[in-house]
Amino acid sequence: MADVAELAGVSGQTVSRVVNGNDRVTAATRLKVETAMRQLGYRANIAARALATGRFGTIGVVMFNLSAVLNVRIVEAVVAGAQARGYSVSLAVVDGPTEKEVHAAVRGLTDRAVDGVIVIEARVLDTPHLRLPDEVPLVIADSRAAHKHPTFGTDEAAGARAAVDHLLGLGHATVHHVAGPAGSNPAQRRRAAWQRQLKRSGRVVPPPVVGDWSPRSGYEAGLRLLTGGRMTGGGVTAGGVTAAGATADGVTAEGVTAVFAANDQMAVGVLRAAAELGLRVPEDLSVVGFDDLDFTPYLTPPLTTVRQDLAAVGRRCVDHLITQIEAGAAESASRFVRPELVTRASTAPPR
Numbered sequence: 001m002a003d004v005a006e007l008a009g010v011s012g013q014t015v016s017r018v019v020n021g022n023d024r025v026t027a028a029t030r031l032k033v034e035t036a037m038r039q040l041g042y043r044a045n046i047a048a049r050a051l052a053t054g055r056f057g058t059i060g061v062v063m064f065n066l067s068a069v070l071n072v073r074i075v076e077a078v079v080a081g082a083q084a085r086g087y088s089v090s091l092a093v094v095d096g097p098t099e100k101e102v103h104a105a106v107r108g109l110t111d112r113a114v115d116g117v118i119v120i121e122a123r124v125l126d127t128p129h130l131r132l133p134d135e136v137p138l139v140i141a142d143s144r145a146a147h148k149h150p151t152f153g154t155d156e157a158a159g160a161r162a163a164v165d166h167l168l169g170l171g172h173a174t175v176h177h178v179a180g181p182a183g184s185n186p187a188q189r190r191r192a193a194w195q196r197q198l199k200r201s202g203r204v205v206p207p208p209v210v211g212d213w214s215p216r217s218g219y220e221a222g223l224r225l226l227t228g229g230r231m232t233g234g235g236v237t238a239g240g241v242t243a244a245g246a247t248a249d250g251v252t253a254e255g256v257t258a259v260f261a262a263n264d265q266m267a268v269g270v271l272r273a274a275a276e277l278g279l280r281v282p283e284d285l286s287v288v289g290f291d292d293l294d295f296t297p298y299l300t301p302p303l304t305t306v307r308q309d310l311a312a313v314g315r316r317c318v319d320h321l322i323t324q325i326e327a328g329a330a331e332s333a334s335r336f337v338r339p340e341l342v343t344r345a346s347t348a349p350p351r
Contacts, residue, residue: 001019001042003040003042004033004042007039009032057086057087058089058090059078059088059115059117060091061078061090061117061118061119062092062105063120063121064093064094066093069291073310073311074141074317075091075314076314077314077318078318080314081315082322087115087322090112090114092105092106092108110135116139118139119138119142121185132149139324140152141317144185150320153313153337154309154336154337155338155339156189156193156339157190160191161196162339162341163260163288164193166288166304166347167258167347168201168203170350172286173350174205175198175260176209176225176256177208177209177260178208178209178210178222178260178261178262178269178270179209179262180212180263181210182210206256209221211261211262215266215269218266219272221269222269222272222274223276223277225270226256226285227277258286262290264289264290264291267289267290267303268303271300271303271346281346282301282347287346288304288305289303291307292306299346302345304346304347305341306341306342307340307341309340312337313337
């Protein structure tokens with residue numbers, strides 16, 4: 001650093017300010033220092049910088065499912081937001097949502113010298129009396145308020161209400177639901193909001209069919225709904241249902257005219273089931289998904305769905321965490337990003 005200061009004709013303190021991103025340096029002086037650093041091959045010593053500033057310039061991320069598309073979207077936003085603020089990201093993937101494993105993951109990250117931690121989809125937070133580690137600032141990317149820690153996520157209930165209101169507004173008598181797995185908090189919130197909105201509108205609440213987020217489970221749920229549960233093995237049983245799975249005039253079993261699936265993958269399965277049963281979407285059946293994944297505009301027909309702005313969730317997590325890190329404050333906050341209903345060709349008024 002002394003060599004850089006001598007070559008640039010500035011003080012060692014000025015070099016330190018440039019290295020640490022301090023704004024109290026003119027653009028001309030910063031350019032001189034950076035030029036000298038390049039000429040000398042200078043690299044900041046991370047350990048020395050941490051000793052001087054009390055920060056490592058790294059954010060830890062704990063997540064439970066690396067293959068989940070929505071989790072990956074949040075991680076991408078976290079990485080981009082952290083890099084824009086001069087921080088790197090260290091990732092830890094937890095096998096199971098248990099208190100022991102979360103504590104171990106956070107401890108492992110703090111051992112690797114991180115300034116703060118973001119926990120994505122913290123299902124473990126439902127554990128009664130859970131205490132997360134307090135060694136570093138911690139923010140949670142999830143869809144509900146979680147204990148004392150700042151939380152940012154999608155307003156799941158608002159998205160489900162928008163889907164139901166859209167279908168009822170088209171004139172459908174009620175809305176059937178393909179729900180996500182019982183152990184999933186997003187699934188539970190979407191299902192509860194669907195049920196409340198139907199009751200609030202004075203409509204019949206049909207029994208939901210539970211899937212596991214996969215297209216296959218949506219397909220099987222669609223067959224059950226659209227044939228009145230008369231699917232066994234690989235075909236339709238006797239009982240007045242045609243080979244196409246619908247009555248002669250194209251009306252689905254038990255008057256099913258609208259389906260809200262808890263995610264886009266299961267909605268794709270419902271579309272496949274409808275096609276195999278000879279039903280037209282949206283003429284005979286309207287379908288709405290949730291998430292707005294990249295493929296949804298290119299389905300046949302393009303899928304009406306609820307769009308989550310997960311990039312905004314990730315950015316808010318990063319901004320709040322870095323504010324805590326740099327300001328030394330542990331402010332608690334819960335803020336939720338309102339999703340948007342994207343109307344496409346898979347919904348229409350009932351015949």
